[in-house]
Amino acid sequence: MTYFNKDIETLPIDKLRKLQNERLQHQVQMIYNTVPFYKQQFDERGLKPSDIRTVHDLHKLPFTKKDALRENYPFGLFTVPVSDTVRLHCSSGTTGKPIVVGYTKKDIDIFSEVIARSLTAAGCQKGMKMQNAYGYGLFTGGLGLHYGAEKLEMTVIPISGGGTEKQIMLLQDFQSEAICCTPSYALTIAEMIEKKGIDLKSLNLKYAVLGAEPWTESVRAEVEAKLGVTATNIYGLSEIIGPGVSQEDFEEKGTGSYVWEDHFYPEIVDKDTGEPVPEGQTGVLVFTTLTKEAMPMMRYWTNDIASLYYDKSAKRTHVKMGPILGRSDEMLIIRGVNLFHTQVEAVLEHSTDFSSNYQLVVKREGTMDSVEVNIEINPELYKGLLKETSLEDVLQHEKIQQAHKMLTKKIKDEIGLSMKVNLASPGIIPRSEGGKLSRILDLRSK
Template sequence: MYQPELETLPRETLRTLQGERLKRIVAYVYARVPFYRHLMDEAGIGPEAVRGLEDLPRFPFTKKDHLREHYPFGLFAVPREEVARIHASSGTTGKPTVVGYTKKDLGVFAEVVARSLAAAGARPGMMLHNAYGYGLFTGGLGLHGGAEALGMTVVPVSGGMTERQLMLIQDFRPEVISCTPSYAQTLAEEFRKRGVAPEELSLEYAVLGAEPWTEAIRKQVDEGLGVRSTNIYGLSEIIGPGVANECVEERQGSHIWEDHFLPEVVDPQTGEPLPEGKVGVLVFTTLTKEALPLLRYWTGDLTFLTREPCSCGRTHVRMGPILGRTDDMLIIRGVNVYPTQVEAVLLGIPEVEPYYQIVVRREGTLDEAELKVEVSERFFQEIGKKALSDEVIEADHRLHALREKVAHKVKDTIGVTVKVSLLAPGEAPRSEGGKLRRVLDLRKA
């Protein structure tokens, strides 16, 4: 552990610490952020309303639209001159979501990422191949700072330029890699194509995040790169990567660093707090941030919490895997569909690979969904490397049967009808280091 005394705090001690910090942060934002002062006054509550953690649900949620409405620095709690660094996440409406950090915030950022890396198996002296993007995205610099705090050697490769990534991994021989799960799949696939076996690589651990992934993808990455991969969770608005991380011992839920980030899970429709183990929207209150403290920030991520003891000894609550996002959910003819559900179906069909894209169109008044999915290399060889046009698929009974098999499996499992288009190996979009766009919703175009 990076900070064993803090990572193993007794639950009651941790809860007392959270209560003290919650009172302080509510008073802090009321005094310094006009938005929060107005929000609380409108709700008829003030800092004095916080007597303990049980009072938190009385406060309104903060949502991403609030950050956009106060673009760029309207929610900052310190003068711009006291902000040591600014990051921003890409926005679908043109303007990015802007976040800021004081020097103290950057210290907290490095601290929680160092904890996360240690939980993932990293140790001082190890080398980190950091393939997260640098720049306005928090991933690259976030992992970089935490790794240096832990005492690692950092290779700031950033995203993209896959050929260079492959060369450096083989030449520098790092023990740890950090990137998105889809890019880890890409690297494993490229090594396989070049005849480089996993046991020839130096990698031992992979720290993967920034997009939802499944146990089947973990198995692919573990086997393809010869690693034990863990999930790192975070979002720019809360701090960036390092809000939580799986421990390498269990890999059964990510430990949230609760002395800095107070989590809740609430009902997506009503906003009411849900009991432990129930799936809902993950909500965070930052307890120690100075530049951009947030109360009850609605992440949109769907998961659950568990306080069951963990064999690693850490006492901080664990969150389950991200099952989807409320804003990534597709509604197709009244059926709720998440990309991770589609991925799980494809991973159960040996003739195809989990490289796919969902394209949704509106034909007249009806939604039509197309699932473009790659056939496996082995299946492609067996059918004689045929072009996979609709005409060829209809004429070849094996191709036609596979297309029907995928469509029926999706319908039976998820309840939505899709048109299946089969692609040759390598034709589906691949990650080049950033988040992979799995869904193309043309209804919004």
């Protein structure tokens, strides 16, 4: 078994809690003394830093939500002068002012360490070449993975996102063993490799570390088959540190991602009441930083829907989080049924008639919301049918119509919603060009 920091990653739970509590007390005292926003939060509730002695006292504090970061733009939540930071990043938000995060030198060291842990858990080792196809710049992904890979003493190829043909050229010429990118972009690369007829034996890829957007087992299966890799999930968010908050182990795929609890304390709460939910049940993921210097976060409401549980048979003692089902603010409520786009993705698992490239289209008809699914026909099936009939007739082919009928029924049976399923030829639905890919097209405000 390989670890980056075995002493911490296998620390007994009682000792881990002791370490968390000590670090939490220091964080609480620091933010109370240096961040007016947090001091006000404490004072309004009649709380002093001494009232928060253990992680079990965190429920006394309110949640920190994204609005607080926007209202304190740009540096109002910093505990140190900007001159004491060594880096500033911004979130990839598309509306209004961005979310600004700052890092001291110690923060960057922690960031690099949790990424190095994550890459090790993903199967990467010292001396391997890592092709980093996350975006560089204000987004935390590119530089975060870069520094962490260097800490692990990997050879980093900082290609950034996009330029798919060059990505493939370097995969062949540099013989990269690992690639880091979004899962949707991994599929874009895989699709291009398939289109060009490139033999996977000409590549040396072994591992794909994928994150920044929710994905499912069906996507994992497709990426692994088409790139010849072991694919694992890396999770994070700029407000907490960036990628590397949690990571799946390559030998424990599908059993959850380890949260690096010595730095980030997680909670799962009910999205409506904010109350904690039992271990293993889903709710909103909330994080408290335990070691951040420049911009600590107390009970940050991520909006991500997931679950937490301890796996006593696992390699590490740290808690595991289940896959992100979606975001609470992106959850669709259609005719009284809660819907995440990943549920549709899961229905497509093992399908040989359709590709994994799909899009949900949300519309409002009168006073009712409705959702449709746009889905592409499997390229191989599509090409095969073109030999028998014309392009215009493919979608009406008996085999396609039967598959369409079965998919429509499966969606209704497994999700509990009747949805119109619109079939498309390959290449019609938008693909990732390196960044995050939105699977939902909301036309209700148009």
